[in-house]
Amino acid sequence: MVEEVYEEIYSLVRQIPEGMVSTYKRVAEALGDPIAARGVAEALSINPRPIDVPCHRVVHEDLRIGGFRFGVEEKKSLLGKEGVSAENGAVRAEIFDDFKSGMVLKRMQAQQMEMSGNVDLSDGDFDLIGGFDVSYRDRFAKGALCVMNRRLEVIELRTGYALSSMPYIPTYLGFRELPLFEKLSEGLEGVLYFIDGNGIMHPRLCGSACMMGLSADSPAIGIAKSRLLGTVEGEAVFYEDRQIGWKRGNTFISPGNRVTLQTSLDLAEGLLGHGAGPLRMAHRLARINRQP
DNA sequence: GCGACAG
DNA sequence: ATCTTGTCGC
Structure with missing residues (x-):
């Protein structure tokens, strides 16, 4: 598709x-x-x-x-x-x-709506945290996954290349980046993923962090610079009387899978306090050597 | 005319 | 995100 x-x-x-x-x-x-x-x-x-x-x-x-x-x-x-x-x-x-x-x-939208029904917003187990990011040049994509332990010591770095299958289209970002995520997360267990993008703070409640969390059957949290859905009330973001995420400074946080709203906030705050840990590392790694 | 617009 | 073939609302 x-x-x-x-x-x-x-x-x-x-x-x-x-x-x-x-x-x-x-x-x-x-x-x-x-x-x-x-x-x-x-x-x-x-x-x-x-x-x-x-x-x-x-x-x-x-x-x-x-x-x-x-x-x-x-x-x-x-x-x-x-x-x-x-x-x-x-x-x-x-x-x-x-x-x-x-x-x-339209078919991709239908798939997002179906996947949103499978998102689990209760806390799941993990003992590592990962950050995933992708950089592009034309259709050429380089992905990076940085895995750290709870002390934020780097355990593993993975990078990979792919030809991007679609242009960037707002609200469909997950589809664009999922193939590289699946390639890089293969074989990993017990990792909570931080994803550059939104989780359930998405028009169909299925942002890229949801798609990746579901794909890896793992906890995932979306970290974004802007909001795709909902209204800001103080430090919380609501949609139809239900909280879908948080706004902390200029960062939006929302659960992707297997985390509660509270846990996604606590973990993200810990991370942002450390210069965004694995996400920053993945970002740097994805941007260098963009040609294989 | 300028900002939004997940990245 | 990149390095510019958009659209809308204010």
């Missing part, structure tokens, strides 16, 4: 006929969620088949011409050859919107 995203974006754009245009948002809607408009643009910016996939036919929602890897003048020229003019900042063309689509993001 995840691995279909880039290809589905390209397959949708390929359907736009010569002489017509579509918009980033409409392609995103055909993918299954308009929030992906920017992700569509990101995918097109690394379009591997520029002739076959006519990404010059995709423009802004208000018909401004938008960006182009080979320069906006080239985009304008390609459209001109197809009879589409671009005057005072807007293209003049019929908008194609009759996409045939597999709605991959």
